[in-house]
Amino acid sequence: MTDGVEYKRLAGLPGLVLGVGRFKEFSFERHYHLDYHVGLVTDGVQRQCVNGEAVLLGPGRVSLMPPGEIHDGAGESGNAYTLKTFRLSGDLLRDVAAEVTDSDHREPGLNGMMLEDRTLAAQLLQLHDAMRLSPDASALCVQSEWLSLLHCLFARSGAIKPVAIKGALSPVHWQRLKDYCLFHLAEKITLDELATLCGLGRFHFLRRFKQTIGMTPHAWLLRLRLERACSLLARGKPTIAEVAQGVGFYDQSHFNRAFRQAFGVAPSAY
Structure with missing residues (x-):
């Protein structure tokens, strides 16, 4: 060594x-x-x-x-x-x-x-x-x-006192988040952007999102991308590479791994 x-x-x-x-x-x-x-x-x-x-x-x-x-x-x-x-x-x-x-x-x-x-x-x-x-x-x-x-x-x-963050995202904020993510699905979506949509700091947004949905923003967005990929694959026209890019995966191998983990099969077998 x-x-x-x-x-x-x-x-x-x-x-x-x-x-x-x-x-x-x-x-x-x-x-x-x-x-x-x-x-x-x-x-x-x-x-x-x-x-x-x-x-x-x-x-x-x-x-x-x-x-x-x-x-x-x-x-x-x-x-x-x-x-x-x-x-x-x-x-x-x-x-x-x-x-x-x-x-x-x-x-x-x-x-x-x-x-x-x-x-x-x-x-x-x-x-x-x-x-x-x-x-x-x-x-x-x-x-x-x-x-x-x-x-x-x-x-x-013991450096800080844990913050108790209670309450969920409002229906207006939740709809705003869904609309934004669907419209920008092919692009990079950051924590700062999502928190700003709700007028919250990033950490408070993370806690409220988890309390509202039961998933982290990353896990929820990943699933949204994969579900949208299923819809595109079912049409039979776009290539797998085009589908991956269209739902925000810039690495096709990453898309293949995520898809297989979520659905048990490769995108080519869907």
Whole structure:
């Protein structure tokens, strides 16, 4: 195994840096950061020393490291491990905290800690991979997961008080959303656009949409695209590639996988 680190910045999310490091020989000497770190290990174990106490970061755990916290890091017993990190600037933290709470733009009081939560760790790793591999950080699924998981992370750490958002979307707003999505089905549809249609912030819109429909906006829109694809395929005239593009899939292989997962057959067999 060769030691190495890769970093990625996302144009749609200034203040966020994603990191993937694979280490065996390399060890982190005592250091600190000016931004906030969320760390996850996918295989192996990293031993950290924080405030004179040794802690182990392995699969199923989430490391929360605030600015200024002095720590180190090395593979447990000299073994290799893979570390994935979210680096969040203070400005980004304040923006997200303001969006998922009813507070002003004060930076949340995030403390250093180790969370033992396999479900949350798996969801964060899935989001990390999606953000790192996606060319577009403003995609509906990415933005939705980003806000929801950060809200969960802040709440679990005690940095914020969870917001109780009650009530559903009004019939007017719901009809407006359906009409907009059907009209723009072949185009990219963002969380910002849908929330603006209802006059809501993105996080409040996510919660109200889920309470109204019982699905996330991304899952509902994906199903709408696939149902519309069935109607087009039944006509027998457009090609599969034309159908995929016409309902908003820019990658035909992605369309084929989604269609098979939803209906049990490939589009060509429908």
